[in-house]
Amino acid sequence: MISLSRLLVAAAVSAAFVAPAAAQELTGTMKKIKDSGAITMGIREASYPLSYLDDKQQPIGYHIDVCNKIVDAIKAQLKLPALKVQHQPVTSQNRIPLVTNGTVDIECGSTTNNEARQRQVAFGLTTFVTNVRMTVKKASGIKSLSELGGKPVATTTGTTSVQLMRAHEKGKGIDFKEVYGKDHADSFLLLETDRAVAFVMDDNLLAGLISTSKAPNDYAIVGEVLNVEPIAIMLRKEDTQFKKAVDDTIRGLMKSGELEKLYAKWFMSPIPPKNVNMNFPMSDLLKQLIKSPADAPAEAYNKKS
Amino acid sequence: MNYHWNWGIFFEQIKGGDETYLDWLITGFGWTVSVSLSAWVIALLLGFLVGTIRTAPSPWLVRLGTAYVELFRNVPLLVQMFLWFFVVPELLPRDLALWVKQDMPAKEFITATVCLGLFTSARIAEQVRAGIGSLPRGQSMAGLAMGFTLAQTYRYVILPMAFRIVIPPLTSEFMNIFKNSSVAFAIGVLELTFQARQMQEDSEQGIETYLAVTVLYFACAFIANRVMAFIEKRTQVPGYITSAK
Numbered sequence: 087m088i089s090l091s092r093l094l095v096a097a098a099v100s101a102a103f104v105a106p107a108a109a110q111e112l113t114g115t116m117k118k119i120k121d122s123g124a125i126t127m128g129i130r131e132a133s134y135p136l137s138y139l140d141d142k143q144q145p146i147g148y149h150i151d152v153c154n155k156i157v158d159a160i161k162a163q164l165k166l167p168a169l170k171v172q173h174q175p176v177t178s179q180n181r182i183p184l185v186t187n188g189t190v191d192i193e194c195g196s197t198t199n200n201e202a203r204q205r206q207v208a209f210g211l212t213t214f215v216t217n218v219r220m221t222v223k224k225a226s227g228i229k230s231l232s233e234l235g236g237k238p239v240a241t242t243t244g245t246t247s248v249q250l251m252r253a254h255e256k257g258k259g260i261d262f263k264e265v266y267g268k269d270h271a272d273s274f275l276l277l278e279t280d281r282a283v284a285f286v287m288d289d290n291l292l293a294g295l296i297s298t299s300k301a302p303n304d305y306a307i308v309g310e311v312l313n314v315e316p317i318a319i320m321l322r323k324e325d326t327q328f329k330k331a332v333d334d335t336i337r338g339l340m341k342s343g344e345l346e347k348l349y350a351k352w353f354m355s356p357i358p359p360k361n362v363n364m365n366f367p368m369s370d371l372l373k374q375l376i377k378s379p380a381d382a383p384a385e386a387y388n389k390k391s
Numbered sequence: 392m393n394y395h396w397n398w399g400i401f402f403e404q405i406k407g408g409d410e411t412y413l414d415w416l417i418t419g420f421g422w423t424v425s426v427s428l429s430a431w432v433i434a435l436l437l438g439f440l441v442g443t444i445r446t447a448p449s450p451w452l453v454r455l456g457t458a459y460v461e462l463f464r465n466v467p468l469l470v471q472m473f474l475w476f477f478v479v480p481e482l483l484p485r486d487l488a489l490w491v492k493q494d495m496p497a498k499e500f501i502t503a504t505v506c507l508g509l510f511t512s513a514r515i516a517e518q519v520r521a522g523i524g525s526l527p528r529g530q531s532m533a534g535l536a537m538g539f540t541l542a543q544t545y546r547y548v549i550l551p552m553a554f555r556i557v558i559p560p561l562t563s564e565f566m567n568i569f570k571n572s573s574v575a576f577a578i579g580v581l582e583l584t585f586q587a588r589q590m591q592e593d594s595e596q597g598i599e600t601y602l603a604v605t606v607l608y609f610a611c612a613f614i615a616n617r618v619m620a621f622i623e624k625r626t627q628v629p630g631y632i633t634s635a636k
Contacts, residue, residue, distance in 0.1 A: 182597065244592040268576065279492065281492045
């Protein structure tokens with residue numbers, strides 16, 4: 087028993103103090119990167135402003151910046167100055183399979199960290215928090231979900247919002263008429279053309295759609311928060327060395343105040359391609375998460391009966 | 392590959408509800424079958440009508456039929472879905488448009504059924520025209536010589552034979568309509584593809600989900616194929632077309 091506890095102490099000490107990787111045998115993704123001299127970054131084409139393509143089809147965004155910092159740290163740690171970074175566009179349908187099957191090493195998109203997904207993949211420390219709310223036309227005067235009884239409400243197929251709306255209907259005894267767009271742009275079109283009186287979705291996505299719409303002043307984000315969702319960078323499961331490299335970089339960015347600067351750059355100032363300012367102040371929960379970083383799933387923030 | 396398999400997922404309850412994922416797929420399957428069969432009725436009726444018109448002696452009717460076929464055949468199905476769903480209501484008077492957009496019952500289902508029906512009818516019309524065209528000219532001449540009117544000649548001589556000739560291509564169309572109905576998810580019909588996307592998002596068991604959906608679509612198309620084979624057998628005229636068997 088004594089030798090075991092000594093061993094544990096020794097392991098803890100070495101993990102904490104020995105220069106990482108250099109002394110350790112490389113495993114998982116770190117070994118793959120070292121052997122191949124390349125890392126594949128999963129990117130989104132239109133997840134404003136977290137991860138999207140600019141007018142030259144280059145990936146940009148808040149999470150792309152964070153991932154580039156992580157890549158720099160890995161370059162230094164593995165002494166691979168010539169590390170090749172490949173970009174692989176992913177969608178919400180294929181992002182998890184592409185990470186688990188090894189096509190993508192690090193997904194820098196807009197993925198909610200939740201329990202179901204943690205069965206398949208792991209997440210870095212939470213770097214963004216979104217609230218599921220609704221947007222309406224200001225002229226409708228709607229302020230709360232309870233005013234939507236019998237009215238058509240839009241959301242996007244294959245998103246968590248569909249389930250949240252159904253659960254809310256059951257819980258509150260309100261009967262919406264649900265209408266579905268196949269992607270966020272279609273769902274917004276449903277609202278724009280009066281096929282729906284409200285569109286329920288992550289508030290940062292709503293803000294992005296409104297800011298790039300034809301008449302941004304006609305829309306408002308209103309009503310109660312249906313769900314709080316931590317958004318994070320996605321990795322493979324049981325990949326301790328790589329997860330440590332990712333988390334250490336993020337923790338460093340949070341400590342130095344650099345993450346807040348990145349946030350201000352993407353959410354509080356004009357961004358390409360249309361030079362629109364999303365004007366999306368940091369939520370209290372994210373401020374708190376920057377002070378005490380965590381990688382808990384969405385369920386931890388939405389305690390329900 | 393580092394995938395967490397869970398075949399029991401179909402019997403698990405969905406989060407915050409009392410149905411299972413299997414219930415979702417079954418409802419989706421029901422809508423897929425409803426959209427496909429309703430669209431098939433529209434497609435058969437219009438397809439035979441337009442196909443017949445295209446062989447009529449009047450050049451204007453022929454041109455009208457050709458225009459119809461080319462219009463619905465040359466535009467992708469997904470684009471047609473969007474046109475019917477988003478564009479057509481904008482052309483209506485304001486009050487009617489608002490009713491269509493917000494209060495019309497089962498608007499997604501009706502739009503998808505009409506759209507898929509018209510799309511498929513253009514393809515059937517082309518097959519029916521080819522079927523009629525393949526009959527020897529003597530058949531209609533004989534009909535007219537017997538004292539039948541043109542309508543009677545079509546009804547009693549030409550169409551019964553043409554129908555038998557086009558059964559094999561119709562079988563393909565019948566199978567296609569089930570597969571094409573998956574496009575209806577784009578305008579929000581809660582059919583199989585829609586439920587599959589929802590289930591994969593909710594459960595994160597994408598491979599199991601899509602394998603189950605593949606089996607269901609395969610079953611639909613296969614049953615359609617068998618039904619048509621049965622009809623083909625029952626309607627064959629001994630000594631004609633199928634005589635080689």
